[in-house]
Amino acid sequence: MSKYLKLLFLALALCVGTVWAGDLEDGVTAHEKKDFTTALRKFKSAAAQGNADAQLNLGVMYDNGQGVTQDYAEAVRWYKLAAEQGLALAQFNLGNAYGDGKGVVQDYAEAFRWYKLAAVQGFASAQFNLGNSYYTGQGVVQDYAEAVRWYKLAAVQGVARAQFNLALNYANGQGVVQDYAEAVRWYKLAAAQGLAQAQIDLGIMYRTGQGVVQDYSEAMRWYKLAAAKGLAQAQLNLGVMYSNGQGVAQNYAEAMRWYKLAAGQGHANAQFNLGVMYRNGRSVMQDNAEAVRWYKLSAAQGLAVAQTNLGYMYGNGQGVAQDYVRAYMWYYFAAVTGHAESVKNRDITATLMTPQQIAEAQKLARECQARNFKNCD
Numbered sequence: 471m472s473k474y475l476k477l478l479f480l481a482l483a484l485c486v487g488t489v490w491a492g493d494l495e496d497g498v499t500a501h502e503k504k505d506f507t508t509a510l511r512k513f514k515s516a517a518a519q520g521n522a523d524a525q526l527n528l529g530v531m532y533d534n535g536q537g538v539t540q541d542y543a544e545a546v547r548w549y550k551l552a553a554e555q556g557l558a559l560a561q562f563n564l565g566n567a568y569g570d571g572k573g574v575v576q577d578y579a580e581a582f583r584w585y586k587l588a589a590v591q592g593f594a595s596a597q598f599n600l601g602n603s604y605y606t607g608q609g610v611v612q613d614y615a616e617a618v619r620w621y622k623l624a625a626v627q628g629v630a631r632a633q634f635n636l637a638l639n640y641a642n643g644q645g646v647v648q649d650y651a652e653a654v655r656w657y658k659l660a661a662a663q664g665l666a667q668a669q670i671d672l673g674i675m676y677r678t679g680q681g682v683v684q685d686y687s688e689a690m691r692w693y694k695l696a697a698a699k700g701l702a703q704a705q706l707n708l709g710v711m712y713s714n715g716q717g718v719a720q721n722y723a724e725a726m727r728w729y730k731l732a733a734g735q736g737h738a739n740a741q742f743n744l745g746v747m748y749r750n751g752r753s754v755m756q757d758n759a760e761a762v763r764w765y766k767l768s769a770a771q772g773l774a775v776a777q778t779n780l781g782y783m784y785g786n787g788q789g790v791a792q793d794y795v796r797a798y799m800w801y802y803f804a805a806v807t808g809h810a811e812s813v814k815n816r817d818i819t820a821t822l823m824t825p826q827q828i829a830e831a832q833k834l835a836r837e838c839q840a841r842n843f844k845n846c847d
Contacts, residue, residue: 506537543574565580569581633665650680709728758783778801794823
């Protein structure tokens with residue numbers, strides 16, 4: 471699920487004919503000109519007379535350290551004064567402060583209380599955050615149906631992340647009857663606003679034909695949009711489409727390009743796929759040493775197929791010196807996940823080893839795990 475929305479912006483001077491209206495308007499004007507010293511002085515004048523908008527704006531300035539030393543506790547003090555007067559944005563910002571533990575002790579229940587006060591006033595971002603509270607069970611008993619209710623209220627107001635989360639609920643059947651077509655509808659709305667995760671999930675729906683007629687070309691279109699934003703999973707998926715010739719002419723060089731981009735971000739599956747490309751010499755010269763390098767990176771993240779392939783490379787001396795001890799170790803890691811081929815290969819490798827070598831491999835495996843798979847070779 472998406473993280474909580476955070477908004478910090480100034481309230482505009484909407485009221486006239488009062489003593490503080492001029493100070494508030496002057497403060498907003500000064501802030502727009504980045505004259506924070508004047509803005510702070512004007513807001514303080516209006517806030518001291520009880521103007522909620524000015525109190526909110528002071529909170530924002532302390533929160534951001536504009537014209538004053540950043541002070542979250544002082545920001546909270548001003549937010550509270552405005553929130554207690556019913557100002558929705560102040561209630562929302564106060565909820566964020568309690569949720570993050572900035573300026574106050576972290577308190578999800580208190581965050582929930584303030585989000586709800588803003589949400590019932592129709593404040594879309596608070597509705598979204600309230601939905602997240604219900605979804606995660608932070609500050610309230612977990613309730614997917616209630617999460618859906620609040621996501622919908624925010625989604626119909628155009629909050630892209632609410633639309634995305636709502637799509638996830640429909641896709642997973644959480645709080646609603648599973649409905650892929652409805653999931654697609656909400657993914658489309660969020661994706662059209664440029665939300666990268668919605669674009670990739672929409673691409674997946676088109677690729678698998680869930681809730682929509684299967685269409686590889688349309689899947690490619692959405693993957694490309696998300697990949698251009700740097701989303702590693704989208705880059706990987708694009709690579710797979712090019713490799714398989716789905717929605718596009720098969721092109722291993724292009725597949726390699728996208729795998730590299732995703733692998734460079736640490737995506738384990740992309741690293742594994744790169745290893746396979748180098749192992750098989752697809753669009754590049756066959757290079758077992760380079761295959762081993764990528765398998766290692768992927769295997770260290772726990773990907774069983776990469777661990778299996780790495781075990782094979784060690785067992786057969788391809789790209790590395792033949793080493794049954796390390797072959798056994800990598801097969802062992804994959805085998806404990808239930809990877810059937812690794813169980814078989816581990817047992818075959820064991821027949822080629824002495825009891826002492828098996829004991830050494832098991833010792834290396836324990837030490838490798840203790841180091842979180844770092845420097846295991």
